[in-house]
Amino acid sequence: MNEVIKLLKSHRSIRKFQDRSVEEEKIKMIIEAAQCASTSTFVQAYTIIRIRDMAIRKEIAKLSSDQIYVEKCPLFFVFCADLNRLDLACKINSTQMIEGYTESLIMATVDTALVAQNMMIGAEAMGLGGVYIGGLRNDPYKVCELLDIPKNVYPVFGMCLGYPDQDPETKPRLPLDVILKNDKYRIEKDEEKIREYDKLVSEYYSERTRGKRDDSWSKQVAEKMGNELRPHMREFLKSKGFEMK
Structure with missing residues (x-):
């Protein structure tokens, strides 16, 4: 296994951080590496906002279901899907950007996710x-107000970074033959495989919590998908210019 594959397979969510600043040169290198992510037709439809103001961080932590590590981590960023800069490019070239299309929303959101994943991998490669933090979408209106986010831009998620002060195990992922299909989408054996996977995940949680958590993957998904998922998001996106025509 080469070092890149080893790094990718060792990803864990880190929520506890050492009381140690991250070097500015390292931050710059990580962000430059993030910018090298693939981008739809070279539009680079994203903006990264580094949040240094602790009052803003505290408010975002509160909005994100009191995720205290938003406030405590050495570095916190908000990743935005951004069509505003594309509008500016159109104006520079005496063209009017046609707003509100669903494809534009998808394009910007995918670009944002790709640049963020590059940033996470780059950070992990440097020992971070x-x-x-998807929880900031609990109240995206307030986040936009806090960060002066204009029309044609929306906050997709946040990211905490720092030197880890914990060493959790990696969570087992779905079996490869559930997520990888050949030629056509077939689900004949998916339920059987997912039930087997549930047992593996249950064992993971039991060992991690010394028997205090009895949970499985399908149970978590059922609880999440059996409830409304931020029903305010459609109207919020429309209010920001993403009308989804």
Whole structure:
């Protein structure tokens, strides 16, 4: 196994960090590496906001279901899907950007996810660890107000980074033959494989918590998908110019 594959397979979410600053040169290198991620037709439709103001961090932590590590981590970033800069490019070239198409939303969101994943991998390659914070979408209106986020831009998620102060095990992923299909989408054996996977995940949680957590992958998914998922997001996106035509 080469070092890149080994790094990718060792990913864990880190929520506890050493009381140690991350070197500015290292931060710069990580962000430059993130920028090298693939981007749809070279549009680079994302913006990364580094949050240094602790009052803003504290508010975002509160909005994100009181995830205290947003406030405590050495570095916190908000990743935004950004069409505003594309609008500017159109104006520079005396063209009007046609707004509101679903494809634009997808394009910007995918670009943002790719640059963020590059950033996480780059950080881990330099001895850092981190965790994504989707909870800021609990109240995206307030986040936009806090960060002065304009029209045609929306916050997709946050990211905590720093030197790890914990060493959790990697979570077992779904079996390869569940997520990898050949030629056509077939699900004949998926339920059987997922039930087997549930047992593996249950064992992981039991060992990690010394028997205090009885859980499985399908149980977690059922609890999540059996409830409304941030129903405010559609109207919020429309309010930011992502009308999904």
